[in-house]
Structure formats: C-alpha cells, structure tokens
Amino acid sequence: MKKYVHIFNDMKNKIIDGTYVSNQKLPSEKQLSEHYQVSKMTMKQALDNLVDDGLIIKKRGSGTFVKDLSADELVRMSLTNQFRGKTAEYPQEKVTSKILAFSVINPSPLIQQKLNISAEDFVYFLHRVRKINDQPFVIEETHMPVSLIRDLKRSHVEQSIYEYIETELQYKIQSVHRKITVRQSTAAEVSELDMTEGDPVGIVEQVGYLSNGAAFEYSISTHRYDRFKSEMILKRESV
Amino acid sequence: MKKYVHIFNDMKNKIIDGTYVSNQKLPSEKQLSEHYQVSKMTMKQALDNLVDDGLIIKKRGSGTFVKDLSADELVRMSLTNQFRGKTAEYPQEKVTSKILAFSVINPSPLIQQKLNISAEDFVYFLHRVRKINDQPFVIEETHMPVSLIRDLKRSHVEQSIYEYIETELQYKIQSVHRKITVRQSTAAEVSELDMTEGDPVGIVEQVGYLSNGAAFEYSISTHRYDRFKSEMILKRESV
C-alpha cells in the first residue's frame, strides 16, 4: 500500500469518526510526518489529497484545519465516490435497459467533432431507456467509436456499458467532461419515462475519455427530474 | 513566478495554439525537466496540473499524451475558469438585483446544520432576484453568518456579494460544495422570473467555505432553465 494513501485513509477516518472535529487545528506537517514516519513531501501529498476531497483546509503560516463540515456533509463524504455508471450507483437495485436503437453508422459532423474522428469512421449509435426496478429514469443517446469499443453486443448494452469497458475490455475510464442543462420534456420523453405532461427533465451532455486519452463516448442523457441529482466540489484555482 | 506555474502555462498555450496536437506523445518527464531546467518532481507537478485541467493524460510505462480534445472543447479550455459569482461570469453585461428580503434572523435547524452554527447565532437572510440586462434569471435564498460577513449592507447585496467578501473583507473563498437538481416552477417563480407557466427550473443548493475553513454561505438558487448551464470535469479517483 502506498504510504500517502494509507495516511489519507487513516486521517479521513479520524475526521469521520470524530477523532478530529470541525475546525480543529491538526498537528503540523512536520509533526505528522514524524508520527507517520514519512518525509515531509509524502505527508504533504496525503494532506493535499484531503484538501481535494474537501475535508481539510490549509493556511500557510498558520496551520492545517479540519473543515467546518456539517453532520450531513460528513455522512455524504464517508460514502462519496466520484462518477460511476448508473449500474454501479444502485448496486442493490435491478437496473435494466430497453433498447430503442442499436446500430453502427457513420458519424454526423457534430459527433465527428465531439469524438475527434472522421466521417469515414464508424460509430455505434445506442438509444436506450434505463430503468431501476422497472421504473424508467433516463433516456440515453450514446455514440462510441467502433475502433475503440470492439465487439459491443446487445447483451452488453442491456446491462452496463461501463462494466463491459472496464471489466471485459480492461480499459480504464480516465475522465468525463460534462455539461448539465434543464428543459421541458417532449411528448416522446413523457411517454418513455412514464411522466406527466409538462414535467421537466435534466439533460447531461458528456464526452468520456479513456486512460489512453481517446474520446470513447459522446452521450446525451435525459433524466426524469425526480430521479436526477448531481453533486460536486468546486475549488478556487489550484494552480 | 513559481516554476511549475510557468511550465503549466507554457505547455497549456502550446496545446491551445497547436504546437502540441491531439494524441501527440509529449517528451518524457526527464526530457522536459531538462528542457525547462527543473527537477523531475517540479516537472511532475506541472504535468499533474495539466492532467487536472483535463488537457493531457499520463500512461505509466508508456508516456504522456495530449488529450483527444475536440476543437470546441479546446476553445472552452482556453477561457475556462472554475466557479465565479454571477457578476464575474458576465463582465460586460449589467447585473442587478431585486431585493425581496434582507434581514438578520436566528437560523432554522436546517441552516444551523448546514453552516455548523447554533440557534443563538445570527445569520443574514437574503432573498433576491438577479437580473442580466434587466432580464431575471435566478432567484437566490442565501444565509450567511453575521459573525463572518460583518457590515453587509443593502448596497452590497444589490451588487455582488462575492465581490464584497473578496475585495472589501479580503477573505478568500476556498471551495463550494454544490448539488444540482431539477423541478417544475411554482407560480411565484413564474412571476418573479418572467417565465411561462409550466417552465422548469434548475436548482443549485450549495455550501460555500472560506479559506479559513468556515462555512460562510448556504444558498438555494432557482434558475430559469434557458439561462442555466453547469460544466465540470470529473476524474476517476486521484487517490
């Protein structure tokens, strides 16, 4: 186990279980590095990761302090994970998909631009409605280059595509560039998502990147408003 | 100027202006550190910041590569800034506020919890409609501890509160924990935001933290859907 990860986990636990409380001043980097028997740089890396996770703040010249987090923020922190595919977010629920379209096509100019490919390349076009315990909650339109995501089959898209990519293809997903907007639902969406006319929807447009740097996914998903939520931590300029 | 910031800016510019192109393999950390005349650790810090900004990706054992960004992503990157108050986002537009309420009260249990204060503390309660060029686009309900944000006056809340906090009070805003949801507008919102009945709204609920670690703001803002957009980069586990 990497030392800075071990220290990170240890200190995160101490914040969550109350060993360190809100606004408490922590021992100095020097003291902590002696306590954990690591160099100052390693200690700093552990602490910087805690800052990134929103658990502590550092004040140059003054010290390191536990953030003034409310109780429910702490609970959220203790189970926080960055993005996951829908299947992973609801592990004990039954997530299924209704496939509206699944084909291989040439990309439109928009898709070419988003995925940085040419008109001669092929992409999967996937249109599906995802359901939790048979309740529809999101309509997805996804485009993925065939050259990257080989041998995608109907059985995969009925389950989790992210799972297929990460487990079977052994690719790593590195990051997602995401945009969220809001609008009224269309009649087709009302019908597919089993909503009432006039209900709003949350729109997530995103480009996904693999750890090899390639854009592997451009998708637009339309969420039932009552199942939609997006949480994030924004920081003021780290650089 | 810090060396790693200088290198970060230099390389970012080279990606934006096309000196380095999509998917190109960059020189190794060793070569780059020789070129910039810095140690490997400093070079690594510059590169890690570029990774955080979503411009490059690193592959252990293989090299560092420019991300496969589309043209419009690159444009976005070249002017990207993390969060700003609304006034800062629209510098050439006229941003004004209609104050619906501005008072000092004792916090409700919810506010106590979010701001980590007690029932005896006082908070400002601010309810305002913000407008761009006289067009309303968001209703904000904000609570801020009086003990932190001293001497807040009506003239400040008519302008930008973030500006007051950062310029006059000389506080630094460190981070914001934000949640986005969607719902239908109420009749009151339709009226205040000059919308049509049945229009949806985007809801942003957030807690803001100063660089001294204190929670200084709990706010719920209700956005006209056609003026609302939220962009972000999500990364898979840095730690």
Next chain:
DNA sequence: AAGTGGTCTAGACCACATT
C-alpha cells in the same frame, strides 16, 4: 523570532509497458 505550509532539488527505487 519562531513556526507554519509551499517550492524545489538530486537522487533512489518501484511498477508498468514496450521492445
């Protein structure tokens, strides 16, 4: 003046990918 976190170094060793 003393203590804090921030930057930077020169080098060691490790884990992983490619050849």
Next chain:
DNA sequence: ATGTGGTCTAGACCACTTC
C-alpha cells in the same frame, strides 16, 4: 533490457502568520 511515470527521501530555502 530499456524507458516510462509513480513514490519516497532528506534537506534546503522561501513566503506567510503569529507572537
């Protein structure tokens, strides 16, 4: 076997805050 990025060190010096 070679080259890549990742971790870690021991220590120097700097910038800032507090006393």
